[in-house]
Amino acid sequence: MFVSPASRFATGARRSLSPFKAAMLALSLSLGSVPAVIAPAPAAAQEVSAFMQAVAEAASSSKTLSEYYRATGYKPIFADNSARAKARRQALLRAVQAAPEKGLAPYDTTLLEANLRAIKSDRDLGRAEVAMAKLFLDYARDIQTGQLVPSRIDSGLVRQVPYRDALQTLTNFVKSSPAAYLRQLEPTSPEYARLLKEKAKLERVLGQGGWGQEVPGKKYEPGQSGNGVIILRNRLMAMGYLPRSATTSYDAKMQKAVQLFQMQHGLTADGVAGPSTIEELNVSPEKRLASILVALERERWINMPLGKRHIWVNLTDFSAKIVDSGRVTFETRSVVGMNQSDRRSPEFSDEMEHMVINPTxxxxxxxxxxxxxxxxxxxxxxxxxxxxxxxxxxxxxxxxxxxxxxxxxxxxxxxxxPPSNRNALGLVKFMFPNKYNIYLHDTPSKSLFGREVRAFSHGCIRLQQPFDFAYALLAKQTNDPVGVFQAHLKTGQESVIELEQHVPVHLVYRTAVTQPKGGMEYRRDIYGRDAKIWAALQKSGVQLRAIGG
Structure with missing residues (x-):
């Protein structure tokens, strides 16, 4: 009755939402009670047998559902008149109908609706029961760990998605408050919640017609005036970077607004609206909304504990951060892999175990x-x-x-x-052993850190401040991190310092990142990966929405 998650992901079949009509609601397997004449009754052995047989047949294509129903004696989850079953139906169908609000593709409930209308026997009811259970499993996986399989989209997406056990998920749902359980399936990260807010905000922007005219020309500087400056002013106001203004010249307030925009888009913050700045200013709200929908999917792929202390390397931002209890405690610029097929830095998570000083x-x-x-x-x-x-x-x-x-x-x-100041790895490398041979390290090529776009390596991550990065890591296990590190360094010989507590490392790729106090930062899609993800999301049925008018 419903396309299984595996087949849906494989085919990318589009899902279109068909609202539950009044007649179906009145029927009421969805939000009301099951018709008494066909509700399974333990006293009627023949009817129960028919219901059980229908459930067994309908569930046979799903190992999870077959195992669950066998273990519970084919007891219904959704298709009886109990208050718990009714609550499950209500919670599931409301969650499914709200899926587009979460950035998911809508679910096609047309066939379920038709079958619900046609219930005339316990066999019909058994088939509807399994259809609802399949719908639950589809939704649970989608909202919790994503609609797409990363490795099928791009070879650099080698992330291991933390898929949950489907049988345990279904069992826990039955034991829990349905609405609350469905809510807690979603990522609980602050980033996910903020992305949802920004999604709604941009949908309202689209409903109001966007950000107005694109900025013409290639460069505007403080002191200039004219029609192009006025269009630039209006665009900055519409985007929220400039307070309401009637100025016709590129004044100090406009320069400050341009600098803020540049900082939030990974550009050199010189206050001059040059070609790169104008290009980013003219990116449409539709494209920014697509970036947010991709970021939401990426949040679901990494829906797991990141570690109280962890290292966060955003490839598109050319940065590496140490995060402690949700707060960035150290940050440095980075250089990432070139945009070539065999040099792009992959995306995955691992654990940093040690550092090598004076590496070969x-x-x-x-x-x-x-x-x-x-x-x-x-x-x-x-x-x-x-x-x-x-x-x-x-x-x-x-x-x-x-x-x-x-x-x-x-x-x-x-x-x-051999180890030396000219060694390609510099004087220290940070190891999280992995089959991709990727690690963080120093470099003698310091000039590259001054570039706006820093994709120059063979795939590993070069750090601008590797010593300070090492000190920050070692501060958790010694009162003298500088002394310990320098003592190893001065020997000139290769040596290893083990991290007493391994630190999770997450190599991520985010073109849309929220700011904790509100607002967004956007980065260029340097490898074109987000474009591929967005195309796959669209193929699965995800659509841009405009709210209001």
Missing amino acids: WNVPRSIAVKEYLPMMKKNPNAAGHLRLVDSRGRTVNRANVDFSQYTTSSFPFALKQ
Whole structure:
């Protein structure tokens, strides 16, 4: 009767909401009572058997439902006249009808409605019972851990979604207050709640016609005047960055408004409306709303305890933060992977276990054979800062090697860079061992941190202030974090400091981020991942909504 979660995710079938009409409500499996003539009655063995048989048949396509109904003796969850069953029906159907308010695709209840209208026997009632249970499982998974499967959208989305056990979810629902239980399925993070508020706000903006005319031209500076400045002024007022003003010149208040806009969009805050600023100013409210809907889906993918202390790396923001009890206690700029197929930084969560001071750079094989081997074929002494190491760990004299005989698959050596100030990893790396070989580290290339867009690495995350980052981590386990770190550093030898308490690390990708005190920050979709997610959400039936007029 309903498309299963697995098949729906696989096909991306669109769901359209059909409101429950008055006649169905009167029928009342939805919000009222079950017709007494067909309600299962324990005293009537033949009728109970018919109901049970129908439930067993309808549930056979779902391992979860088959197991649940067998274990409970085919006792109905929704399809009886008890107050509890009625409360479950009401809570589920109200939650489903409100799904678009949460950024979910609407659910097609047309077939359920038709079957409810056609109930004439216990077999019909049994089928309706299972249809409601399937609807519950669909909704529970969607609202709790997302409608989409990340790995099916982009190869960089390697996040392990914390899916809940469906049987346990159904069992807990039956034992709980239905409306309260359905509410607590949603992410409880402050970010999720604030995103929902901003979603509603932008839907009202769309209902009122948007933010007005786009800003023409390519650059406006303080002191300028003219029609373009007036349009810029009006756009800033409509977006909430500039108080109501009648100025016709680019005055100090407008400059301050532009700076605020720039800070909240990851731009250089110079107060000059240049090409990048104007491009971001002209992004439509529809596109910003789409970013929020994507962010809501991403919040569901990471609907789990993040850790009282955790590290939050937002790839689109080029930043790395240490968060303690919900408060950012340290922040530094970062450089992330280039926007190339084999260099984009992936998204996943893990645990930081230790840091390596004065690290050796073990050049990844992909880099060794794709970048350095061609160089050494032309000149055996190229990349002389790297040691050539054989399979037994012995350093090999390049003069004795004919590099021209090797291919990317047959190259038998490893390349290593010893600890030094010029080491590609800098003087410290922070390890959360993972199969993607991604970690946080220092770098000798400090100039890149001054760039507005900082996507230059092979995939790992470079930190602008790695020492201070290390001190902040070590402060939890020593009274002298600087002294401990520097003592290791001064040896010049590679050494490891274990973190006594491992710290969760979350590599995320958010183009829409709320501010705790209100307002939004937006970032560019540097890898195009959000565009892919939005296309998949639209395919599943998620739509932009306009409220009011």
